[in-house]
Amino acid sequence: MDHARLDAALDAVHRAGVPGVFAEVRAGDEVWCGAAGVADVETGHPVTAGLRHRVGSVTKTFTAAAVLRQVEAGRIGLDTPIGHYLPSLVPGDRGQTITVRMLIDHTSGLAEYLPYAYPSLKAFPDLASTTPDSLDDHRFTRFDPVELIALGFGAPPVGPPGVYSNTNYLLLGQLIEHVTGGSAEECITRDVIDRAGLRHTGFPTGTHVEGPHSKLYESWFGMIDPPRDYSVFDMSWVGPSASLISTVADLNRFFKALLAGEIVSSASLAEMRRTVRIVSQEGKLIDYGLGLHPVESTEFWGHGGTVWGGGTLAAASADGRRQFAIAVNAQRWNRLDESGRPQPHPIDAALAALYREAMSWDTVTNR
Template identity: 40%
Template structure:
């Protein structure tokens, strides 16, 4: 970028001082397209997609690569993708809405809503609060079994089965002692939403978030639905030998309230903008959501709030969002308090070891351009 700025500055000076016959400088390279092209070429992902909104409210969508690695079909513009752990932010919003309504206590223990359910080796729901679930400071072990998911991706799994898998493991640490990412926290948050409302968590997310702010291309899959309903690029696993395995159709039940949802980059930017703009939560609950604890395992200076991540930007300030990964797709993004927003997705996960880092670097480059 420094080289680009220098070249542009030199061209401007030449245009002023040189005779009128001097050729003018070409247009400035688009940093978004450059970054997407690099993800395809250098990281080996079949496709990369992005939506960017600038300070003036202008929104643009981008694509690179191919939507189908076999047929070489074009990438659908703003195609749907599985958004993985971005789902956690949607779940956290619903919990905090119920807190605002007086139906859930943020510092009430889990046993208040799920009596006797959470017990195990060093695990006791009477000593874990709802806040600690959303903040990822509960010490609960993760139920996730990546090898099992990749080996049998079309198997339907009940939430209780996932919880049993977690409770069969030892607690990671005492509640509140530190931060550690665990999908089990949001599994329990989803169960609490269902217990309090008497309705499925996907239905509550749809009613309270998706429909409320008009996210037309976002959904929480119904049980048994393994498809992506609208135009989408195929999602793959990138093997060590460079080959691709198609994971476009899978049963996302193992992700459930922690990672099952489908959306587009544009809808994701709208969601985070609406959330940070106060359209989904009262000021008190939004402030609680933005109160972070250090989450340095996610990167230097990164903080984790209540289902919301803050990342420092190289140009100053922070970007808010979450990000998510699920077999076939990985998404990174960020929204700033002054209105800049970007969401970038790639269609290979797991991919190369540093692909996620390259995505996050791309987000920083776009927001700081």
């Protein structure tokens, strides 16, 4: 690794406007850790590479791995209709045609519940008109996943192709609970987090991030100015879809173990890497597997995630030689144009350059 180039790329993200950015890159036994900027804009307290962080939808890889562990145990059929297990949550024809696999790879056709949550539950930002009206009002609101699933199920079906939807992963959480008799969080912790030997990763037990962490600054496309801290938040609105807390070091350990076949079997890992074309939350066509997707190319596999005020991307090379995890304490910094589309921002280019540098091979191997 070129440590100087990684340092420069990390600093560029901070200079482009992110209050704090921290990362870890591993290549064999070599480890680079970096941090630039502040964890608190008021006190100026610096970020460090060891901070705990809300990792958003990176949680989906953990949840998918836990489901596949149950598949291996014979408790779940990957191509069994979800209505076989949860007929009350997914009744009728859709319950008989949507399989467990379709939930994991987002080809179920079940709509995202978030755009419907504001008018129905008077909660969350009104995503349909992109305003941040209720973020503060619902910091401490505890949501019932069954209610949220019903919103997604009751909305008009989407696709094909598949469309990325948190409704799918809330259903997977209910499926895990149904077949194990315990909570999804308990199962994911036992079968995935503990199996990977992660010491600083877990689901929140309240509204705070326990341990050293950064504040999380949400801009909501320039509508919150200056950006506001949302590190204190009840994450029941996403549950096993996006509520996990981790560190960049733990994420690297996890993805290395996963791609090495140490979390799920080699057969299950092959299923995870079988991709289909879906529409991302940003409206782009992407290739997506079972809670896992190629990052830039099929040499690296991982997942990204966002929460109010924070973002994460973590991935590992398929050959196990390199891993990287990058976290930022800001989100939705782009302004919107007249059509409501996010406009490019210098942070976007700086982050893309950091990702490329994190995935760069050394000159000795000429890769």
